[in-house]
Amino acid sequence: MSQTVTCTILFADLRGSTSLYESLGNAEAATVVTHSVAVVARIMEGQGGRVIKTLGDGLMAMFPHPAGAVRAAEEVHDSLERVMGSARPSRSPVMRVQIAMAHGEVIEVAGDCFGDAVNVSARLLDHAGDNETLITSQTLAVLAPDVRERFRRLERLHLRGRVEPVEVWRFESKRSGPDPMSTMFGDTAPTTVPEGIRLVCEGVSRIHTVRNLPVIIGRSHEAAYCLDDSRVSRVHARIEWHSGNFQLTDLSSNGTYVRFGRQSEVVTLRRGACTLHGRGLICLGVSPNIINAPTVSFEVLRFDDTDPLPL
Incomplete structure (x- = not known):
């Protein structure tokens, strides 16, 4: 049975795994990638999200509210740095994580999700740079004012399959120190x-x-x-x-x-x-x-x- 719910859809993708396989070899690189994806999944669930599916080097998760998704995204960026620092030799390639999220109505069918928020989040991920979290204006609008202040407007992007451009915002980390x-x-x-x-x-x-x-x-x-x-x-x-x-x-x-x-x-x-x-x-x-x-x-x-x- 299907049901329509309003939620936040988050996609996360680990990039750099190809270089990792070339540097570390199949067995060791697979261990690092698998462990990293598992860490991301645990963080999503710890912040109130539900992992819908894993997608190779990434995953798709569903949150009842974008606040939990934003907290999860920030924790993922911090945790992955620690995982990579301890799991790889100092001169091996570094994996980076890209995250995108969209808020809106989706249809749940047999544990999977479909709808505009899913499509927008998946395609917005293609525009994220290393260690970036991108969200839509609809997602920003339902966040608390103090959280909204941590986002910076980028531009209106034309996403594949959509006629109207989407206004995009990027999350700014609180981490201090020199750039x-x-x-x-x-x-x-x-x-x-x-x-x-x-x-x-x-x-x-x-x-x-x-x-x-x-x-x-x-x-x-x-x-x-x-x-x-x-x-x-x-x-x-x-x-x-x-x-x-x-x-x-x-x-x-x-x-x-x-x-x-x-x-x-x-x-x-x-x-x-x-x-x-x-x-x-x-x-x-x-x-x-x-x-x-x-x-x-x-x-x-x-x-x-x-x-x-x-x-």
């Missing part, structure tokens, strides 16, 4: 706060401040910077203001590549993020070394300096 992105790849954090970022794409140059971020780069005509190239995903990457820096997050299938200044080294992002500093080149889908690669140039600015040099 790990500021020292990624051996870079030191800037001593002054950047005030703007210039982006140049296909001859069009714009300067963005904190107030008109985030911006989306991709193949979709809804993107702020649209590159009509088959190697570029519809929603390929996002640039936003995060922890006092301009942060680039890859949301694509083929990855995003960043070259800073005149350095020959290229930073590869696959559902990951890095802080943008100085000037450089963002390449979508392929390495900057490829001829005719789709690219966006960037320059981080301070407006009280002299006029920036042209890119």
Whole structure:
């Protein structure tokens, strides 16, 4: 027998398991992945959720209210870091978790769930970056005011199979301390706060401040910077203001590549993020070394300096 209920549907996905299998071997990697998924499931149930099904490296859970789902998401991010730190060698690849949730009516049939909230949550998961939790406006609306304050609006996304775009919000962790992105790849954090970022794409140059971020780069005509190239995903990457820096997050299938200044080294992002500093080149889908690669140039600015040099 089926019944209609109003609830929050949460999808969680562990990414990076492929590299883990290559590094640790099948037996050890399978143990780490299985243990990690089990930890996620226990957290969901501990916060009042019910695991509907496991999906390879992830799961689907159902909560009567989004407050429990938000608590579970935060605990998952913290717990997975501890699990990975104790279960893997220090130089092995790191798994990351992506979480998405949507609130609304669903139909329960034989222990499974169907409906718009299920579809939206599943497709929203594709847009989550490493260790991110994304929710819809409908989910945000039923949270307590103090919890809503911990979410930051991103943008309206076109999800596969839906005509109308969905407004998306990202959960901000309470964890304090320096932004790990500021020292990624051996870079030191800037001593002054950047005030703007210039982006140049296909001859069009714009300067963005904190107030008109985030911006989306991709193949979709809804993107702020649209590159009509088959190697570029519809929603390929996002640039936003995060922890006092301009942060680039890859949301694509083929990855995003960043070259800073005149350095020959290229930073590869696959559902990951890095802080943008100085000037450089963002390449979508392929390495900057490829001829005719789709690219966006960037320059981080301070407006009280002299006029920036042209890119």
